[in-house]
Amino acid sequence: MTTALYDIPGPRTRQRHRLYGLLSTALILALLGGVVYLLFSTGQFTAAKWTPFTYKGIQELLLRGLGNTLKAFALAAVLSLALGGVLATGRLSEHRIARWVSTVLVEFFRAMPVLVMIFFIYVALQAEPLIALVAGLTLYNGSVLAEVFRSGVHSVDRGQREAAYALGMRKTQVMTHVLVPQAVRAMLPAIISQLVVALKDTSLGYLITYEEFLHAGKLIASNLDYDLPFIPVVMIISPIYIGMCMLLSWLAHWVSQRQRRNPKVEAVEVAAPEPGTLLPGGHRPPA
Amino acid sequence: MNVLLDNLSLYGKGLLGTVELTVFASLLALVLGFLMAAFRVAPVGSLRAFGTAWVTVLRNTPLTLLFFAVVLGLPRFGLVLPFNLFAILALGCYTSAFICEAVRSGINTVPVGQGEAARSLGMTFPQTLGGIVLPQAFRSVIPPIGSTLIALAKNSAIAGAFSVTELLGVYKPLSELGYSIIWTFVWIAVGYLIVTLTISALFNVLEKRYGVAR
Amino acid sequence: MPHSHSSPLRRALAGVVFAVFAVLALALAGCGREGSPPVKGPKGSELPQYPVAKNFSLPASPTWVKAKRRGHLVIGVKEDQPYLGERDPASGQYTGFDIEIAKMMSAALGFPPHTIEFKTIASANRETALQNGQIDLYVGTYTINDKRKKLVGFAGPYYLAGQSLLVRTDENDIKGPQDLAGKRVCSAAGSTPYQRIQADYPKAVLVSYDTYSVCVDNLLTYQVAAVTTDDAILLGYAAKVPDELKVVGKPFSEEPYGIGVPRGDNALRFALDDALAANEKNGNWRKAYEATLGASGVPAPEPPPIDRYPAT
Numbered sequence: 070m071t072t073a074l075y076d077i078p079g080p081r082t083r084q085r086h087r088l089y090g091l092l093s094t095a096l097i098l099a100l101l102g103g104v105v106y107l108l109f110s111t112g113q114f115t116a117a118k119w120t121p122f123t124y125k126g127i128q129e130l131l132l133r134g135l136g137n138t139l140k141a142f143a144l145a146a147v148l149s150l151a152l153g154g155v156l157a158t159g160r161l162s163e164h165r166i167a168r169w170v171s172t173v174l175v176e177f178f179r180a181m182p183v184l185v186m187i188f189f190i191y192v193a194l195q196a197e198p199l200i201a202l203v204a205g206l207t208l209y210n211g212s213v214l215a216e217v218f219r220s221g222v223h224s225v226d227r228g229q230r231e232a233a234y235a236l237g238m239r240k241t242q243v244m245t246h247v248l249v250p251q252a253v254r255a256m257l258p259a260i261i262s263q264l265v266v267a268l269k270d271t272s273l274g275y276l277i278t279y280e281e282f283l284h285a286g287k288l289i290a291s292n293l294d295y296d297l298p299f300i301p302v303v304m305i306i307s308p309i310y311i312g313m314c315m316l317l318s319w320l321a322h323w324v325s326q327r328q329r330r331n332p333k334v335e336a337v338e339v340a341a342p343e344p345g346t347l348l349p350g351g352h353r354p355p356a
Numbered sequence: 357m358n359v360l361l362d363n364l365s366l367y368g369k370g371l372l373g374t375v376e377l378t379v380f381a382s383l384l385a386l387v388l389g390f391l392m393a394a395f396r397v398a399p400v401g402s403l404r405a406f407g408t409a410w411v412t413v414l415r416n417t418p419l420t421l422l423f424f425a426v427v428l429g430l431p432r433f434g435l436v437l438p439f440n441l442f443a444i445l446a447l448g449c450y451t452s453a454f455i456c457e458a459v460r461s462g463i464n465t466v467p468v469g470q471g472e473a474a475r476s477l478g479m480t481f482p483q484t485l486g487g488i489v490l491p492q493a494f495r496s497v498i499p500p501i502g503s504t505l506i507a508l509a510k511n512s513a514i515a516g517a518f519s520v521t522e523l524l525g526v527y528k529p530l531s532e533l534g535y536s537i538i539w540t541f542v543w544i545a546v547g548y549l550i551v552t553l554t555i556s557a558l559f560n561v562l563e564k565r566y567g568v569a570r
Numbered sequence: 571m572p573h574s575h576s577s578p579l580r581r582a583l584a585g586v587v588f589a590v591f592a593v594l595a596l597a598l599a600g601c602g603r604e605g606s607p608p609v610k611g612p613k614g615s616e617l618p619q620y621p622v623a624k625n626f627s628l629p630a631s632p633t634w635v636k637a638k639r640r641g642h643l644v645i646g647v648k649e650d651q652p653y654l655g656e657r658d659p660a661s662g663q664y665t666g667f668d669i670e671i672a673k674m675m676s677a678a679l680g681f682p683p684h685t686i687e688f689k690t691i692a693s694a695n696r697e698t699a700l701q702n703g704q705i706d707l708y709v710g711t712y713t714i715n716d717k718r719k720k721l722v723g724f725a726g727p728y729y730l731a732g733q734s735l736l737v738r739t740d741e742n743d744i745k746g747p748q749d750l751a752g753k754r755v756c757s758a759a760g761s762t763p764y765q766r767i768q769a770d771y772p773k774a775v776l777v778s779y780d781t782y783s784v785c786v787d788n789l790l791t792y793q794v795a796a797v798t799t800d801d802a803i804l805l806g807y808a809a810k811v812p813d814e815l816k817v818v819g820k821p822f823s824e825e826p827y828g829i830g831v832p833r834g835d836n837a838l839r840f841a842l843d844d845a846l847a848a849n850e851k852n853g854n855w856r857k858a859y860e861a862t863l864g865a866s867g868v869p870a871p872e873p874p875p876i877d878r879y880p881a882t
Contacts, residue, residue: 073463073471073489075399075481086399094402107433121607126660180552181545182510185524192527193537195702265416272418276517278692283421288659290428291650291783293810294609297790299432303425307417314416428784431791439777519759519778528694528760534720 108300118298122305127289134285135309141199141271141281145206146264152207153214160219163240171215178212183270191277198279202271210267213344217259221252226336255337258325262344265317272310282306318342359535360543366526371547373521377443377512378551382505384448389455396460407456414453419511422446427518443515447508454504462497463489495566502559509551523547606660610810613865618857620673620849626680630837633706634679642685645672646705646830649690650783652806653862655710657690664688667802668827670858671728671846672709675829678845692780694760697721700832707842708830711800713762714877723835723882724828725842728855730874731800732821733763736807738789739816744796746819750774753795756785763799766823782807790814800825802863809866826874836881843876 071077078086108114121127159171178186187205190196196204225248233243253260275283283306289295290302321342328339360367395407414422426446427439437445466489474484516525523544530540628634637643647668648655655668673683691699696712699705700722711731714724735755737744744753751773757764759778767774777794779785785797786807797804801821808815829846831838849855850873859870 071468071472072397073466073468074397074485076472076475078399089400090402093400093406097402097406111432111434113432121660124603124605124607124660126604126606126658126662130659130662180549182513182524182548184510184513185541185544185548188524188527189541192531192698193541195698197702197704269416269418272420273514275420275424276514278690278695283418283424287424288649288657291781291787292659293652293783293786293807295607297787299429299787303421303429307421307425310418310421311413311416315412318416428787431788431793436791436793517780532717532760 113300117296121295134282138281144203148207149210152211156215157218175212183209202274221256258321258342259340261321359539370523370526374523378509381447385451388452392456393459411453439519451508458500462493620677646691646708648710667862668709693758713825714828723831726828727826729827731802731825733823734801736797736804756794805866
């Protein structure tokens with residue numbers, strides 16, 4: 070494998086690499102061993118800490134938390150896609166006022182931390198936790214998705230737009246029949262990646278007492294009766310969170326591969342499966 | 357308006373806390389990110405695996421969960437640090453995964469021919485790396501790193517819920533004192549805008565000087 | 571151009587592995603044990619029953635009218651304060667002295683106690699929750715003070731606690747608040763104990779979390795030297811793990827616990843005051859105390875005089 074950094078290794082380099090490999094494997098195993106030893110020595114695997122998880126009530130508590138997380142995610146995903154569409158339409162509009170208003174809204178909501186918006190809606194507007202969480206997530210992800218949609222429409226080959234206008238289509242028809250279908254197909258990986266960000270951010274609900282997955286975990290972890298099983302709770306919750314996000318990321322990656330082979334997307338460059346973390350004033354992430 | 361003028365020191369302390377978190381976590385993230393990127397492009401298999409595991413786990417973990425595990429979990433292993441150090445640790449490690457990906461894709465934009473030409477001229481690995489690959493990679497890596505650090509500045513708001521002095525936490529004492537909630541938040545928002553726009557301006561300057569079309 | 575080291579196949583495999591794990595977790599839910607894990611600490615005596623008031627009506631209270639239309643009361647409580655307001659994570663049941671007071675009040679207002687919808691609200695969010703109508707009442711170690719009276723109303727007080735300190739059993743340096751100089755002390759964000767230490771003992775290093783259980787957790791892992799809040803709460807924690815924690819010093823403040831109601835709903839407030847007085851007279855208050863807080867080792871005191879302050 071030739072890269073800019075090194076060539077295909079010869080026999081002496083291969084030996085050296087094998088030596089490095091052995092050394093680094095030994096170091097990593099020592100590190101892992103140290104962590105496992107630490108876990109055992111601080112008594113994280115005692116029966117008292119783990120038996121609560123065998124009770125149905127505890128399992129149902131965790132599942133309910135997971136359900137609430139997914140509920141918040143589904144609501145936020147649908148609403149931010151809708152909001153993104155609306156704001157993108159505004160930004161692509163011919164009318165200066167619509168463009169100006171949408172630009173201000175998009176830039177403002179992208180620059181604000183999500184947590185500040187969620188807290189503002191929860192404290193100042195005194196909304197319920199679920200509504201505050203979904204609203205905050207929608208405002209932020211909707212703005213980012215608006216930028217993704219817009220850059221998608223702009224990245225369609227100019228020829229497509231010119232041909233559509235030459236055939237006598239009006240602006241709305243050009244958008245709905247020619248540009249948007251191609252743009253959405255091309256941007257699908259970036260859209261799904263942004264939804265992964267939304268899923269991760271549902272855990273912010275924990276900070277405004279929304280009873281989601283992390284909250285359910287904390288309830289169990291801070292219980293004196295169960296001997297404060299903090300590490301076991303983390304060991305159970307983390308793989309589930311990581312697994313869910315990995316599934317979505319993998320979906321984005323798979324969609325990206327498929328769309329590259331899709332003949333309907335010839336006139337557009339398919340986006341990378343990366344979330345739309347563009348600088349204000351936007352550079353597109355490379356494919 | 358009164359909110360700001362009456363509580364300038366409170367807002368100031370919060371802003372300082374946010375800036376401190378951002379600066380130190382950015383440094384940690386850059387160092388760890390470069391290290392992990394080096395692991396991921398190394399010719400040694402186990403280092404590549406470690407780097408990939410690091411990036412995959414941290415990119416797919418919610419930051420709140422990471423804070424939860426670090427601030428409330430590490431003390432059980434005997435590691436007792438002040439809260440803002442824990443926050444810097446959590447933020448830095450989380451962002452390092454994104455920086456690693458940015459740096460790696462930057463290295464990948466350098467054409468293979470550059471490396472081959474350098475080696476055929478007899479340059480050693482450090483010379484190739486320092487004189488040819490890194491300067492070119494650096495140029496194309498500026499916008500993604502800039503947007504990642506802006507995201508870090510915004511994520512620092514989470515630290516407020518874990519007993520760290522920062523800007524968002526300022527709303528609680530102010531709302532108890534009875535000030536108008538809306539104006540309290542307006543000035544908090546302005547504070548965050550100052551931080552993110554500063555980083556954005558800094559990276560715009562860097563890009564104008566060094567940047568190149570990807 | 572490769573995006574990552576692992577091929578799509580390997581990523582797919584990883585995704586499938588985690589999906590399988592998730593499904594396993596779901597399947598496991600079917601094979602869990604019934605009931606709750608064993609509880610530490612002494613158990614109280616039998617809980618008293620509260621007869622529901624028949625034909626009770628309070629149209630002057632907008633909160634009561636809203637609850638009547640809904641069919642039940644929504645009461646904010648704490649879920650992590652042993653013997654005062656705690657929730658069994660496995661069954662979701664709330665128990666404790668504050669819960670008993672809530673049940674008493676619900677019965678007096680004409681709602682059967684078993685219909686109450688309890689919501690856990692952290693100390694810092696109590697006023698917000700009452701103001702935005704998320705809850706009708708709040709019964710959760712809610713100290714009455716003038717600053718809070720600007721935001722919410724208070725019925726009661728129904729119990730008089732005092733601020734005290736909780737330390738590890740091997741801690742010999744701290745015998746009272748005067749020994750806190752330079753030591754890390756933990757309390758809940760937005761609580762009166764926190765503000766009192768800030769005002770009266772500024773040399774102490776204050777740390778805050780959103781709940782006391784996290785503070786106690788930090789105390790047990792040597793992150794902080796002491797936890798400060800009302801002695802009723804601290805005695806509950808000490809009763810759970812008497813080998814590891816102890817309460818020290820005499821109470822150094824007066825913390826009257828009240829029932830939080832939305833500000834301006836004076837009809838509700840006076841109705842609750844009447845209900846409290848009635849239950850204190852007929853012995854239910856004492857029985858509830860002995861069934862819950864009494865288990866932490868402190869015999870039942872006299873209930874404090876009720877403060878019917880004029881309508882706001």
